[in-house]
Amino acid sequence: MPLPKAELHLHIEGTLEPELAFSLAARNGVALPYADTEELRKAYLFDDLQSFLDLYYGLMAVLRTEEDFEELADAYLARAAQQGVRHAEIFFDPQAHMVRGVGIGTVMEGLGRALERSEERHGISTRLIMCFLRDQSAESALETLEAARPYLHRIIGVGLDSAEVGHPPAKFREVYEAAAALGLRRVAHAGEEGPPAYITEALDVLGVERVDHGLRCMEDPELVERLVRERVPLTLCPLSNVRLRAIDVLEEHPLTRMMDAGLLCTVNSDDPAYFGGYVDDTFHAVREALGLGQERLRELARNSFEASFLDGSAQDEALRARYLAEVADYSFD
Numbered sequence: 357m358p359l360p361k362a363e364l365h366l367h368i369e370g371t372l373e374p375e376l377a378f379s380l381a382a383r384n385g386v387a388l389p390y391a392d393t394e395e396l397r398k399a400y401l402f403d404d405l406q407s408f409l410d411l412y413y414g415l416m417a418v419l420r421t422e423e424d425f426e427e428l429a430d431a432y433l434a435r436a437a438q439q440g441v442r443h444a445e446i447f448f449d450p451q452a453h454m455v456r457g458v459g460i461g462t463v464m465e466g467l468g469r470a471l472e473r474s475e476e477r478h479g480i481s482t483r484l485i486m487c488f489l490r491d492q493s494a495e496s497a498l499e500t501l502e503a504a505r506p507y508l509h510r511i512i513g514v515g516l517d518s519a520e521v522g523h524p525p526a527k528f529r530e531v532y533e534a535a536a537a538l539g540l541r542r543v544a545h546a547g548e549e550g551p552p553a554y555i556t557e558a559l560d561v562l563g564v565e566r567v568d569h570g571l572r573c574m575e576d577p578e579l580v581e582r583l584v585r586e587r588v589p590l591t592l593c594p595l596s597n598v599r600l601r602a603i604d605v606l607e608e609h610p611l612t613r614m615m616d617a618g619l620l621c622t623v624n625s626d627d628p629a630y631f632g633g634y635v636d637d638t639f640h641a642v643r644e645a646l647g648l649g650q651e652r653l654r655e656l657a658r659n660s661f662e663a664s665f666l667d668g669s670a671q672d673e674a675l676r677a678r679y680l681a682e683v684a685d686y687s688f689d
């Protein structure tokens with residue numbers, strides 16, 4: 357049995373496996389520029405974030421109906437359950453669908469159907485985080501928040517993703533203020549490829565409670581000190597960092613140094629269909645590459661629940677306490 361954990365950095369569109377992509381393409385009459393799944397997988401050699409994003413957005417063409425989104429989310433949850441995931445806070449990118457003529461209602465209804473039976477079917481509690489694409493305009497982000505109004509009760513928070521460099525967090529000050537006023541939690545990708553200053557800006561200007569990636573904080577000792585002092589969680593994605601060439605090899609990942617520095621680190625899968633592993637695969641990979649001991653792994657699992665948004669109600673707190681007890685009781689074999 358895998359170590360129980362929460363997954364806090366997972367793009368649902370990044371769980372689109374080649375087999376499902378081809379089956380949805382056939383069902384929806386969408387032509388893909390790849391002969392088969394093997395040829396598609398061969399294209400998963402990325403130079404940087406942008407080269408991945410080009411393929412990621414392109415393949416989304418197969419996602420058209422509520423059923424497609426439902427199938428996508430249900431397939432992820434089934435896999436996640438096998439990986440020990442007990443709670444998942446899932447990102448989705450509505451603008452990437454709306455631009456193709458797929459309405460936010462289609463996305464929300466489809467994802468919603470899979471998520472509402474997740475506890476019963478997969479034993480996983482779930483939350484949804486709506487991400488704004490930072491390489492789109494601030495106006496487009498505001499329009500997206502507006503379009504999401506009928507579905508806000510199904511969303512716990514907002515995030516910021518896509519091409520980072522050249523799109524600093526401050527560009528989205530207004531939409532984050534509006535989201536906060538609506539009672540939404542706030543996270544943002546920062547310091548994946550972008551400089552440490554983007555992490556500071558995400559905290560100070562956007563008011564984020566959690567930083568997605570945050571990898572490059574290690575270049576700024578004062579920022580590290582602040583993140584430690586304020587116990588700001590970082591949702592690290594080590595396999596993603598290797599595949600998108602933020603670091604050369606997993607053995608050089610700063611995870612251990614970050615934990616030693618006192619940072620509240622979590623380990624996540626980001627876009628597992630593209631990066632070679634789901635979250636427990638990632639735990640195993642970092643254990644091997646970095647020589648993490650059992651207590652370090654247990655700490656990562658504990659952190660994942662502590663950093664989660666399971667703190668909004670007595671029911672949430674009870675669930676979190678139950679998951680933390682599962683981590684404490686877990687025995688490694």
Ligand SMILES: Nc1ncnc2[nH]cnc12
Nearest residue numbers: 367517518519545626627
């Ligand atoms: N790793 C990542 N960084 C930024 N945007 C993303 N969208 C999907 N995966 C992403």
Ligand SMILES: [Zn+2]
Nearest residue numbers: 367517545626
């Ligand atoms: Zn991400």
